Amino acid sequence: MAKPFALSPKVKWGVLLLVLYTIFAATQLGFSWDRFEAGLGHGAKFLARMFPPSVERLDVLWKGIAESLEIAVLATTLGIFLALPLSLLGARNLMPVWATWPARTVVSLCRALHPVIVAIIFVKAVGFGALAGVLALTVASIGFIGKLFTESIEEISLKQVEAVRATGASFANVIIFAVLPQVFARFVGFSTYQMDSNLRNSTMVGIVGAGGIGGTLFSAFQRFDYDFVCTILATIIAIIMVGELLAGVVRAILLDNVSLASLFGKKPHGSGSAPRPLEDDA
Numbered sequence: 001m002a003k004p005f006a007l008s009p010k011v012k013w014g015v016l017l018l019v020l021y022t023i024f025a026a027t028q029l030g031f032s033w034d035r036f037e038a039g040l041g042h043g044a045k046f047l048a049r050m051f052p053p054s055v056e057r058l059d060v061l062w063k064g065i066a067e068s069l070e071i072a073v074l075a076t077t078l079g080i081f082l083a084l085p086l087s088l089l090g091a092r093n094l095m096p097v098w099a100t101w102p103a104r105t106v107v108s109l110c111r112a113l114h115p116v117i118v119a120i121i122f123v124k125a126v127g128f129g130a131l132a133g134v135l136a137l138t139v140a141s142i143g144f145i146g147k148l149f150t151e152s153i154e155e156i157s158l159k160q161v162e163a164v165r166a167t168g169a170s171f172a173n174v175i176i177f178a179v180l181p182q183v184f185a186r187f188v189g190f191s192t193y194q195m196d197s198n199l200r201n202s203t204m205v206g207i208v209g210a211g212g213i214g215g216t217l218f219s220a221f222q223r224f225d226y227d228f229v230c231t232i233l234a235t236i237i238a239i240i241m242v243g244e245l246l247a248g249v250v251r252a253i254l255l256d257n258v259s260l261a262s263l264f265g266k267k268p269h270g271s272g273s274a275p276r277p278l279e280d281d282a
Contacts, residue, residue: 079141110143
């Protein structure tokens with residue numbers, strides 16, 4: 001009987017080298033048990049100072065949260081509108097090479113840097129504030145959505161495209177009636193996921209001065225105001241959870257044709273819709 005996890009000699013040598021390098025890397029970075037043990041004590045003291053959470057400056061908190069929400073919504077909307085044409089230009093099954101390479105290069109450049117690094121660049125360019133955050137997250141949205149949109153378009157069936165072309169339809173009609181109907185479900189999934197991601201990232205870019213609740217959080221850390229830090233973190237977690245709930249509602253309405261009444265009402269036994277595949281949420 002063949003062994004299910006039998007490894008070739010080359011793979012065994014590769015695993016051995018990986019283990020040896022991991023041990024070597026750990027010795028080079030100053031890890032020690034004493035340091036880890038001291039860190040547990042410091043972490044416990046930090047958590048103890050965070051409770052009970054402070055509710056004295058709710059006006060400052062809500063101002064930062066509102067700005068983060070505005071940054072996330074604006075960046076996601078701009079990212080979708082800019083990523084869609086780039087995706088169509090970058091699809092190899094629809095466009096010639098001279099069009100796909102420039103579009104793919106732009107998308108790759110947008111994905112090259114972390115949003116916080118891009119936010120630092122925009123803070124230097126346009127100054128402190130929400131505009132830098134919106135621009136940074138728009139770039140990140142173009143990179144993420146553009147790549148996934150392009151891959152989805154390249155996986156469509158060309159039979160429907162050829163059938164529409166055979167009717168003498170224009171290029172725009174081919175896109176509208178043959179391409180977009182095949183990828184609409186995935187587009188909605190990618191867009192809602194990016195909205196959720198931008199909500200999280202909008203709380204980080206503020207740390208470097210790009211607006212949002214991140215700036216308020218960073219200021220609270222600098223003042224050792226840990227009870228207010230706890231309030232901010234709890235609010236961010238609550239907003240992210242609400243955002244995930246709303247994204248699920250949007251997907252159910254747009255993709256499953258579920259009405260709001262049936263979505264929040266009691267479903268009859270056995271009449272629920274089939275669970276969506278995980279790939280739609282990728």
